Each structure stands twice: as structure tokens, then as C-alpha cells.
Amino acid sequence: MNVLLSKFNTKHDTAPFSKLKNAEYTPAIQEGIALAKAEIDAIVNNPDAATFENTIAAMEYTGEVLDRASSIFFNLNSAETNDEMQKIAQEISPLLSEFGNDIRLNPELFARVKTVYDSRETLDLTPEQSTLLDKKYKSFSRNGANLPEDKKTKLRKIDQELSTLSLQFGENILAETNAFQLHLTNKNDLAGLPEGAIEAAGSLAKAQEKEGWIFTLDHPSYVPFMTYADNRELRKKLALAFGARGFQNNAFDNQKIVLQIVQLRFERAQLLGYATHAHFVLEERMAESPEKVLLFSNNLLAKAKPAAQKEFAELSAFAKEIDGIQQLEKWDGGYYSEKLKQKLFDFDDEKLKPYFQLEKVLNGAFTIAQKLYSLTFTEVFDIDKYHPEVMTYEVTDENKALVAVFYADFFPRKGKRNGAWMTSFKSQYIKDTTNERPHISNVCNFTPPTESKPSLLTFNEVTTLFHEFGHGLHGMLANTTYPSLSGTSVYWDFVELPSQVMENWCYEPEALALFATHYQTNEVIPMEYVQKIKESASFQEGLATMRQLSFGLLDMGWHGQDPTNITDVKAFENQQFAATQLYPEVAENAMSTAFSHIFQGGYSSGYYSYKWAEVLDADAFEYFQEKGIFNPEVATKFKENVLSKGGTEHPMILYKRFRGQEPKPDALLKRAGLL
Structure with missing residues (x-):
């Protein structure tokens, strides 16, 4: 019996990781697709006239096994x-790409959706239902439902190619990241490096x-070396290797894939009637259009550039003064x-790291x-995990009711991609009056413990933990009817x-x-450090700011x-960076x-959103600061209007x-010292 196709019968319906077998994934996905198609057919073949309930809401609850x-x-593949x-x-x-297109390009299904959509003014829907209807209609129209057959076929082919190419892109990066090692045997080459970084590098060598x-x-491994290693040539070697990933004209080259x-x-x-990919993407964003994004970015750039140039000049003068560096390079x-x-x-x-022991930072979060949202996190040991390092928690509210299951996975290992992210193994939604609670995961790559020390985080890692935990809370506190919102x-x-x-x-x-x-x-961090x-x-x-804007x-x-006329990735990139370039x-x-x-x-045409969200976050936190950072009234407003609402209404309204x-x-510019 394929575990993925039967009821899990686990605590809180959590994933039975220890029972999963690689051989079962493909058949489970194929069967999941077949089941979802049957559910869709039932909606299409319903003899009753299309209504919000029998079409739009019904679609929301199809494909549960597949999802x-x-x-x-895919979570485990990352x-x-x-x-x-x-x-x-x-x-x-x-x-999956083909299945998605089967749904979006199904003319009978679209006809039912369109019927409901066209009569939306007469339906007396809640804001959440209106949003769902709009989203469902657009998921068809924005994916070719209004196209003639030949163009639909072309669209399917493009989507399949894109899904394969982006996977290949990621695998190439992982392969290039894993292929490079800087192996040092001379102790002098470690000058400047913190003890923890040396110990971790020693452990890695020992393991091999x-x-x-x-x-x-x-x-x-990379960041501490680039930050502290005195040996400029070795920093250069590491930086060049990092920057050359996917750009070495070898089996893992990504240049052609990018183009x-x-x-x-x-x-x-173009097939869908949009001027560019950015026009297509931004129609469904707060920013609305590429013009608006460029205006926003260039306005910020105008404020940041003079500051960046001044800071770069100061840094260059400082490097020259202490080490006689004539030209500051990227690895400096x-x-x-x-x-x-x-x-x-x-x-x-x-100096800060001893005050940021991972377990304590996590408990701080x-x-x-x-304090803000009345949540309690209790570590439990009877929930299955996909790796021994993963920690599992039950999250409950003030009435001891289950809010979410939380997985925390913090250290680098061979099968884990770089970076930090939040994801979910199960979404929140309400069906037949049951509020299904979500299973949320934070995955990071933090400094691991060594033989002599626990995991001590850099301040940057502390903010990363809080960042991903913020995404986690957005998932955990979700309280909407429909899973896709x-x-x-x-x-x-x-x-x-x-x-x-x-x-x-x-x-x-x-x-x-x-x-x-x-x-x-156990001494509290000294106030002067704070x-x-x-x-x-x-x-x-x-x-x-300038670096972020350049990306x-x-x-x-x-x-x-x-x-169409871009043939050289590097040359194009240099053009794009012209306005923000400081280093040679x-x-x-x-x-x-x-x-x-x-x-x-998923950030294509969306990388600007980090800065966009910074404007929102600085403005929002200013409100907390005005009233007190643990003010229950502000926290409740944030929880009820932002964290629990998902995508049920337009974000600006929320x-x-x-x-x-x-x-x-203004709050962002003030916080960044750019005013």
C-alpha cells in the first residue's frame, strides 16, 4: 500500500516521513492527478447550473491527495x-505542469467558472468569496483559457519546458556549490578567522x-571566511568560486538556461496578451506595473546612491590606510x-555570538x-521527522487548542539547498465546519554546534531566524475558509x-x-552591546540598499x-548594473x-518586493514602537488584519x-539613516 495514498493515521495527521519510500512518489503523484481529474470531471458534469458553491468552492477542495x-x-527535495x-x-x-494546464485549459470547466464570474454582481458574496472567484477566474484567463486551441498547445509546451529548466537551473547550482572545496593545511592561512569557523572547517576535514x-x-562556511580571513588571495579564490557558479562553460553551466x-x-x-513577463506578473501584485516598480526603485536609488558612494569612498580610504589596498575589490x-x-x-x-545560542534564540522567538499572539510552543517527540536534526513542536493558543504543528530544521547538510525558507506540509482551511490546522516548517543553514560549543549564531543568523519565523507565524495563524487563500x-x-x-x-x-x-x-547581553x-x-x-536595488x-x-536580442548573459548584466556599480x-x-x-x-519580476515590504515593515513597526513593542492592542490588530487573513482581501485594504x-x-528612510 502506498503510504502517500492512504490516510496517515498519525498524530495531527502529520506526514509519516519514516515510512516514505522514493519509489512511491511518482505513482502517488500519478494517482493523485487521476483522483483530482475525477473530482474536476464531477464538477464539469454536474447537471445543475453553475453556482459559487458547486463550482468555485467545490474546486477549492479538489486535489487534496495530490497537494x-x-x-x-518538493519540501524534502529542498x-x-x-x-x-x-x-x-x-x-x-x-x-504537474501538464496537469495544471489540463485544469486551466479545460473549456467546460472555464465555461462554468465564467458563468459564475459574469453574474458576480448579483451573488451577495463575502469579501473572501469575491476574492476567491476573482482569483479562480484569473487563474484561467491569465493562463490561456481565452486562447484558441493552437495557442493553448503552445502554452502547454512552454510551461513544461519552463518547469524542467528551472529545476535544472537549481540542480546545477547545487552541484557547483558541492563541487568546490577550499582545503587548507597551513595554519597561517587561517589568520583572522574566528575559532568557531576554524573548528567547523576542521570537523569537515575530519569527516572527510x-x-x-x-x-x-x-x-x-563562506560568509565567515569572506568576513574575517586575513589572506586576501584566499578570499579572492573563494569569492571567484562563489561568483562563478553556473558560469564556467561546463556541464553545469546556466547561461543558456537563463536565456x-x-x-x-x-x-x-505575449501569447496571453501582455507586453512582457513583468507586466503579466505585476498585474497580481500591490505594485501593479513595471513602471511603478521602476519608479519606486529609482526613487529609493536616488536617496541611497549618494550615501552608498560616500560609504564606498570611506571604506576604500580605510582599506588603503590600514593595508595599503589601492583598489577595493569585491572580495575585500x-x-x-x-x-x-x-x-x-x-x-x-x-563578541555577540556567545549571547546568541540557537536554542535560546529560538525560545526567544x-x-x-x-507575548504578542498568546501562542505556546511545546517540543514533542512523538511526531515523525525527515531527519534526526529536525525539531517538532505543537503550537497552542490561550485555550490550549491546537494552532499548528511546527518543524524546525537548522543546520547545513549535503542534501539541503543553501539559504533559509519557510514552507508548509499541510495548509490551513475550513471544511465541513472543521478548521484544519497547518503544518509549518522553517528550514535554515545556521552555524552548527561543534565538539566544544553549542550552535552560536551571528547576529545576521539571529535576524534570519526571526525573519523565517515571521513567515512561519503567517502560516500558523492562518484562519481562512479556502486553502488557496x-x-x-x-x-x-x-x-x-x-x-x-x-x-x-x-x-x-x-x-x-x-x-x-x-x-x-547566563549573563544578559550588556546594554552597550545592544x-x-x-x-x-x-x-x-x-x-x-543599493545592492538590494541592483538585484x-x-x-x-x-x-x-x-x-529576444540578448545573447550574452554577462554583457547584459553589466549594462543593468551600470547605475549601481561601485566595485570593479x-x-x-x-x-x-x-x-x-x-x-x-518564485521571485521573477518580484525581487523588488523585499524593498517594497521594507517600506511596509518599517511603517508597521513604527506603530508598535509608538504604542509599546508588546502592546496587545496593536498585536491583535496585526494578527486579525494581516496574519490570519491570508489573501482573502487586497493587501492594501488589510x-x-x-x-x-x-x-x-519615511519610516524606512529614517531607520536606514537615509533621510
Whole structure:
């Protein structure tokens, strides 16, 4: 019996990871597709006239088996993959893409949806039902339902190709990341590196039965090396390897894939009657159009650029003064920034790390969620997990009712992709009066514990934990009727608000006092360190803003125009970066060939949304600051109007209901020291 096709019979209906077999994924997905098709056929063949309930709502609850099996598979393919799973992903992706098109291009089904949509004015729907109807109709119209047959066929072909290409893109990055190691045997080469980084590199070498130390392109290894290693040549070597991923004219080269992806996305948009892929994407965003995104980005750039140029000049002068560096290169940025920060604020990440033991930081996030939203997190040991390192929690409310199941997976390993993300194994929705609670997961790649120390986080890792936990709360507190509007199923430029707003608590003395205690002495983090964290928060904010905007502008460059005549990835990239470039060009490196956010993840034409959401989060947190960062009234408003509402209404309506007004960029500019 295929586990994925039977009732799980587990605590809270959680995924039975230990019983899953690779051989069962493809048959489960195929069977799931067959079941979903049968459910859709039943809707199409219903002899009764189309209504909201028998068509729109009915569609919402189809494909349950398929959704569950595919979410389990793809989550594991990101967090615990192997060659066999990657092969299965290549089999499954086209099937799912084809199935999606079977639904969206089904003329009888669309006819029923259109009937309901055309009579929407007479239906007396709730805001959530109206949103669902609009979304369902657009899921057809925006995916070719109004096209003639020949164009529908072409669209299907494009979608299949795109799903295969983006998978290939990601696998190439993973392969290139895993293929590179900096193996050092001379102790002098470790000069400047913190003890924890040296110990981790030593453990890695030991695990591979090698002498010395091994550094990799995984963030917990790469970032400390680039920040602290005194040996400039070795920093250069590592930086060049990192920047060359997917750009080495080898079996894992992504240049052709990038050009194919942007071309196919453009052709798809044109088929559907949109000027470009960005026009297509942004129609369903708060930003609405590429013009608006560019206006927003360029306005911010105008404020950030003078600050960035000044900061770059200061950094260059500082590197020259202390080490005689004539020309600051990309592999110098992190290193001299850290040195300058230490000089200006007389502190560094290494001084802070003993106060940020992972377990305590996580418990701090839980305590803050308790104070704001009355949630209790209890670690449990009778829920199945996909790796021994994963921790499982029951999340309950003030009445001890289950709110969510929470999985936490924090350390790098071979089968896990880089970065940090939140995902769900099961969505929240209400069916037959039962409120199905969600199963939410946070996956990160933090500094692992060593033989002599627990996992001690850099401050950047602390904010990452809070960021992903913010996404997690958005998923956990979901309280909507329909699964496709639940949790983080919101406009993409709104999805980063709950995550980014959570980061603000990491800078507040009142919040830090809850979790920032020394791992050996339990002493609370000294106030002068807290002061320095706050002061240094806007250190080089001009450079950071410009870097973030440059990625967003590159994204819009690829997707906001006709890419047909772009033949050289690198040359195109250089053009796009012209307005934001400060460091000398590195010929051996490219950004696009490893830009997973836009070529593998869902951020194409949406990278600007990080900055967009920063405007929202600074404005929202200013409200908390005015009333008190643990003010129950503000927290309740945020929970009820933002966190629990998912995508049930337009985000601006939800935001204004919480804040009483539209967001203004002033709070962000003030926080960044750019006013």
C-alpha cells in the first residue's frame, strides 16, 4: 500500500516521513492527478447550473491527495534531497505542469467558472468569496483559457519546458556549490578567522578523513571566511568560486538556461496578451506595473546612491590606510566593512555570538510570539521527522487548542539547498465546519554546534531566524475558509511583511533581554552591546540598499522588456548594473547564473518586493514602537488584519485596516539613516 495514498493515521495527521519510500512518489503523484481529474470531471458534469458553491468552492477542495504528496516531495527535495530524488523531480515536474494546464485549459470547466464570474454582481458574496472567484477566474484567463486551441498547445509546451529548466537551473547550482572545496593545511592561512569557523572547517576535514581544514561555498562556511580571513588571495579564490557558479562553460553551466527561461517567459506573456513577463506578473501584485516598480526603485536609488558612494569612498580610504589596498575589490568588501565596523563601534559579531545560542534564540522567538499572539510552543517527540536534526513542536493558543504543528530544521547538510525558507506540509482551511490546522516548517543553514560549543549564531543568523519565523507565524495563524487563500498565499510583494516586521524585535532591548544571555554564564547581553547593535544597524545602509536595488533592477531588466536580442548573459548584466556599480567588474563571475530567487524560486519580476515590504515593515513597526513593542492592542490588530487573513482581501485594504492609513516610506528612510 502506498503510504502517500492512504490516510496517515498519525498524530495531527502529520506526514509519516519514516515510512516514505522514493519509489512511491511518482505513482502517488500519478494517482493523485487521476483522483483530482475525477473530482474536476464531477464538477464539469454536474447537471445543475453553475453556482459559487458547486463550482468555485467545490474546486477549492479538489486535489487534496495530490497537494499533500507533492508538497511533501518538493519540501524534502529542498531540505533532504539525493540523486534519486532529483531524478524523480525531473519526472514529476512535467506531470504537474501538464496537469495544471489540463485544469486551466479545460473549456467546460472555464465555461462554468465564467458563468459564475459574469453574474458576480448579483451573488451577495463575502469579501473572501469575491476574492476567491476573482482569483479562480484569473487563474484561467491569465493562463490561456481565452486562447484558441493552437495557442493553448503552445502554452502547454512552454510551461513544461519552463518547469524542467528551472529545476535544472537549481540542480546545477547545487552541484557547483558541492563541487568546490577550499582545503587548507597551513595554519597561517587561517589568520583572522574566528575559532568557531576554524573548528567547523576542521570537523569537515575530519569527516572527510583529510588533514587540516575545509571551507565550502555553503553560507555558514563562506560568509565567515569572506568576513574575517586575513589572506586576501584566499578570499579572492573563494569569492571567484562563489561568483562563478553556473558560469564556467561546463556541464553545469546556466547561461543558456537563463536565456531560454527569459525568452520562454516573454513568449508566454505575449501569447496571453501582455507586453512582457513583468507586466503579466505585476498585474497580481500591490505594485501593479513595471513602471511603478521602476519608479519606486529609482526613487529609493536616488536617496541611497549618494550615501552608498560616500560609504564606498570611506571604506576604500580605510582599506588603503590600514593595508595599503589601492583598489577595493569585491572580495575585500565584507572583510574591510567588518574591520571598519569594529573600529567605529568597537565590537564585532564574534563578541555577540556567545549571547546568541540557537536554542535560546529560538525560545526567544517563541516567547515573543507568546507575548504578542498568546501562542505556546511545546517540543514533542512523538511526531515523525525527515531527519534526526529536525525539531517538532505543537503550537497552542490561550485555550490550549491546537494552532499548528511546527518543524524546525537548522543546520547545513549535503542534501539541503543553501539559504533559509519557510514552507508548509499541510495548509490551513475550513471544511465541513472543521478548521484544519497547518503544518509549518522553517528550514535554515545556521552555524552548527561543534565538539566544544553549542550552535552560536551571528547576529545576521539571529535576524534570519526571526525573519523565517515571521513567515512561519503567517502560516500558523492562518484562519481562512479556502486553502488557496490561506496563510502566505498573498500577493508576493506583501508576503515579506510578516517576516521582515519580526526582525525588528531583534534590535529592541526589551526583546533581547528575553533570549540574549551568555551560553556559559547566563549573563544578559550588556546594554552597550545592544546600543551598538542599534547604532550599527544602519552602518553602510546606503551600500546595502543599493545592492538590494541592483538585484531588483537586474530582475526587471531580464523580465520587463523583450529579451529576444540578448545573447550574452554577462554583457547584459553589466549594462543593468551600470547605475549601481561601485566595485570593479569581475570577468570570471556572473550574478544571473546563480540567481536562484528569480530563475528557480518564485521571485521573477518580484525581487523588488523585499524593498517594497521594507517600506511596509518599517511603517508597521513604527506603530508598535509608538504604542509599546508588546502592546496587545496593536498585536491583535496585526494578527486579525494581516496574519490570519491570508489573501482573502487586497493587501492594501488589510494593511490600512491594521494601520489606519497607507504606508509611507519615511519610516524606512529614517531607520536606514537615509533621510
